[in-house]
Amino acid sequence: METKTAIRLSHVTKTFGPVVANNDVSLEIRHGEILSLLGENGSGKTTLMNMLSGIYYPDSGTIYVNDEEVTISSPKDAFDCGIGMIHQHFKLVDVFSAAENVILGIDEKCSSKEAEERITDICRKYGFDIDPKQKVYEMSVSQKQTLEIIKVLYRGANILILDEPTAVLTPQETDKLFDIIKNMRDDGKSVIIITHKLHEVLRISDRVSILRRGEYVGTVETKDATALSLTEMMVGKKVELNIDRPEPVDPKLRLEIRNLTVKNSEGFNVLDNVNFDIYSGEILGIAGISGCGQKELLESIAGLQMTAPGSSVMYTAPDADEPVQLLGKNPRQIKNMGISLSFVPEDRLGMGLVGSMGMTDNMMLKSYNEGRSFFTEKKAPKELAERIMQELEVITPGVNTPVRRLSGGNVQKVLVGREIAAGPKVLMTAYAVRGLDINTSYTIYRLLNEQKKAGVAVVYVGEDLDVLMELCDKILVLCGGKLNGIVDAKTSTKEEVGLLMTHLRTEQEEK
Amino acid sequence: MANKVKHHREPLVRIVKRDSMPVAKAILIRAIAIALSLVVCAVVIYAITKMNPLKVYATMFEGAFGSKRRIWMLVRDTMMMLCIGVALAPAFKMRFWNIGAEGQVLMGGIATAACMIYLGDVLPTPVLFAVMVITSCVCGAVWGMIPAIFKSRFNTNETLFTLMMNYVAIQITAYCVSIWENPYGSNTVGIINPQTKAGWFPALFGEQYMINVFIVAALTIAMFFYLRSSKHGYEISVVGESENTARYAGINVSKVFVRTMIISGAVAGLAGFIAVSGVSHTISTDTAGGRGFTAIIVAWLAKFNTFTMVLISVLIIFLEKGAIEIASKFQLSEYASKIITGIILFFILGSEFFINYKLIIGKKGAK
CATH class of the missing domain: 3.40.50.300 (P-loop containing nucleotide triphosphate hydrolases)
Structure with missing residues (x-):
């Protein structure tokens, strides 16, 4: 039975409180193609895919798999539809072997030997390189990712969703992954890659669908696209993609x-x-x-x-x-x-800032102790907070709104702003x-x-x-x-x- | 394959996190929760006792506010609860799970009782009170400080540590009771200095418990500003949120742990001083009477705002008094009245869920 589309999303909307993560998104994925889902952070790519994999449930809209309407309300439903998602953060049990991780959670009875054989078959078919007996804690990041892919293939997935698969990989490992993805496409599987790396989109995908602020912007054939044209669709305006590199002056x-x-x-x-x-x-x-x-x-x-x-x-x-x-x-x-010495740490809300405090209170994180008074002085931090808010265009309801509520980019502006202001x-x-x-x-x-x-x-x-x-x-x-x-x-x-x-x-x- | 999933129903109820809520609406939700709890209680009361629930409620109210004396009892016990709640506020704001207020209160109480027994007739009154205040604070502070030092040195679990310190304090109290026993063989200390009333809070404006009110009010106000506006309070907030951020900011986390627990323990010790010198004029293993634990609810429900704690303390003591009253008046078992208290608290705590989340029933409810 050959159908036209592997998955069709029709007018899907998902909100989180006042935040609209996906607004009336309609999208289709064909059989045997690699589709890139492109968008900036917070544009709703992952939310959309999580609705396909049964983690979220749409507020409204319909999902069709092989042109049949389906309801996906749990990851198990997703597997029944042949949809498998490989998350950015791996969901593996460290002390289990590769094979044990693969069969974990599958109801049917199956000896580990059979499982290992089937895994070896899958590996041979698509060019994976993994030992079914190896324990997960001994694996490299790229091996763990491979294992995640095998896991969904083992369950018979025909549609694979990969969330930012290359974020943790080196260029060489990325090449290897892309070869595997192409093998899977040639085998008739549909692959969706969530990403914001343009050059990878251009290299691997057949078509690109673009989301911007939760809305569907459009889909283009990759062969007709350039890095600049995709960026414009993604950002919604013309952007300059070159980074300056002024010559160092008098390095000491x-x-x-x-x-x-x-x-x-x-x-x-x-x-x-x-x-x-x-x-x-x-x-x-x-x-x-x-x-x-x-x-x-x-x-x-x-x-x-x-x-x-x-x-x-x-x-x-x-x-x-x-x-x-x-x-x-x-x-x-x-x-x-x-x-x-200023330091913008990796963990912004867990080290650089206090999530439950507003911008003002965060401004004084390193300087609150100055002065002799027993009480804190809030005037200067408040002025600094207002200045940073203006100069760096921080979007926040006010300087006293807990910074945890701000978006990732605004959180980082607050942190970098404070560190530079020092x-x-x-x-x-x-x-x-x-x-x-x-x-x-x-x-x-x-x-x-x-x-x-x-x-x-x-x-x-x-x-x-x-x-x-x-x-x-x-x-x-x-x-x-x-x-x-x-x-x-x-x-x-x-x-x-x-x-x-x-x-x-x-x-x-x-x- | 897809046929299998076609018949899945959409989920009946979904839980969605709210972003924020206007204060008025939050208060309304809490009010509805209390009203609902009263309705549920009414059903329970009727089912168990076949009595008119309204009459039972009226009796509860009577028990708490029925006479001037009863009102003062309510005030007295509210002040105790509030004082311990205030003591716990800095510790819990720092996410230091101080389950040991019970022991800290007892240690303050023992110190006070010791002063009254051994120094009551020796020192002039003002000096006696100064000594009582200082020793009770020190004893409470030491009891709070020990778990903090162990946590900062050896990263011990403060929940277990403070809890175990309670048992040590109870044993010490039992030991002191056996020494101070009066009359001999009664196994109680009895009222200390019944004739001279040395070390008793004097009446102020003709009211026996007026001084309690002043001390606790002062503590409540002071703690509010200490937590909100002082540098120490800022450090407590940062440490409570994330120890990594605190270290990043150059805050000495161990020092803040120890210092804050000294303050928390000292205020709890002061609560023991009020309990002995200002209320019971005796000491027993029941002097703290579980309030060290109930005060944890007070502190958390008030989100460490000491002014909100006043309201919550009043509510909890009101329920307690009311429950005792209906138990005695209707010859109910005290457990029956505790069920009522439990139901009301359950609804109040449960209302917090509806303030943070909302439920959406069915798919069409999404709009």
Whole structure:
């Protein structure tokens, strides 16, 4: 029985309180095609797909699978319709083997041997590379993702939805994944990829559907689209896609990191003897697969991380000759030494800001302690909050609205705004544009460049290699807690950085 | 395959989170909850006792507000409850699960009783009171501080720790009672200094419990501004929200834990002082009487706003008094009246769900 469309969504609407996540969206997915669902963060891509996979239930509208109206009110219903979703955050049991994870939750009786055979069959068919007996905790991120895909294929899914599948992968792993996706398409399966990375959309998909602020904008054939035309549909206006990179002016040594080693609670070196320098007036990019020591590196410098003996972070002030040691001091002690070090941490609401407080109260997070009064002083923070709200166009009902209620981009503007307002000499940012829309991302790049021009030493930990290559002056690559190389961003290639991220160089290669 | 799912019904009821709600509407929902709880109670009362529920309610009201003396009893007990609630506010705002107010109150009570027994006839009254206040605060503070120190040093679980400290305090109280026993063999302390009334709160404006009101009112106001406007209060809010953010801001989390628990324990100790010196003039293992636990409800329901706590304390004590009254007047078992209290509290707590979420019935209700 051949039908025209694999899935058809008709006038689907979903609201969360006053927020309209999807408004009257109609969309169709054909058999044997790869459809990219493109949109900025918060445009409702994931919500829409969650309605197909049975996690949310639409307020109104109808879903057709193979031209038949269906009701999907649980993930099980979705599987019955042949829809399988691979979420951004893996849902696997760490202590189980690959095969055990696959058969988990399936009612039918089946020996693990049969399961392993079937898994091996699936692997052979599509080109996966996985051992059914391997435990999940021994797997790399890309293997875990593969396992998630096998899991839905095992359940007989004909329509696969992948939510931001490449966010956690290196360029090489992405290539491999794309080959597999193409194999699945050639086998007649429909694949939907949720993403906001344009070049990947152009590379892999047959058609692109675009959402903007919960509304369906349109669908185009990929062969007729360009990065610029897609961006315009996504943002709704013309945008400039180039990131500035002004030449560094008079770079001076600001931070000297020597023998930096951090052990985790199991005594394992999460950072292993890292040595590098940070200069003023430059943006130093830090690349690496997530969890390779980026967090520990920044937190060590910021005074939030215990370091192993022998580690050293020396700071040289612009007007001083003698460097001072930063390690062994907490953030307040560093501040009291007169060193202005700003840090935009990865976990914005869990570390950088207090979610239940408004902008005003968040402005004084690092400065509330100034002055002798027993009571807090709120006038200056309020003025600062209002200034940031205006200059960075923060959208909020008021400076006292809990920042938790703001959208991701606005939360980040509040945090970056505060850190820059402190007039830093060193500005460290971790995944500063993660989850932000294009406009906000470019605002952040502009702010970082302004700081760079003002002679601030900027550290930019990022995950999008394209951005790192365009924005930064130098790129430091971490691999498994070790410094695996520092490259000049202007002359290096993405492939070179990708290779440094995955393959630890041996001593011989260095020579 | 799709045929299988065609017959799935749409979900009957869906729960949707609300963004925020106007204050007036929130108050209305709470009022409806209380009204509903009264209706449900009426049904229960009628089903169990076959009595006219309105009459029972009138009796409850009578029990709490029936005479000037009863009103003062209500005020006295409300002040105790409020005082302990105020003591717990900073700890819980810091998300430090202080289940140990019971023990902290008892320790303050023991200190007060000891002063009254050993120093009552030795020191002049103002000095005696100063000593009582200081020792009760110190004892309560020490009892609050110990779990905080262990938490910040060894990351012990404060819920279990404070809970266990209660039992230690109860045993210490039992031991003191056996020493101070009066008359010998009664196994109670009896009224301390019944003749001299040394260490008793004097009557103010002719009212025996007026001083209690003044002390607790002062504490309530002071705690409100301490939490809202002081630097310490700011630190408590940040630590309560996220310890990581606190460390990021350069706040010494251990110090805030210990300092806040000293304050929390000291105020609880002061509640013990009021209980002994201002109310019962004796000490027993029942001096705290479970109020250290009930006050947790007070603190949470008021969302740590000490002024809101006044209302909630009044409500809870009113229910307590009313329940006792109907129990004695209608020869009901006290458990029957506790059922009523339970139902009313259940509805009040349940109304918070409807303030945070709304239900949508069927698909068409979405608009």
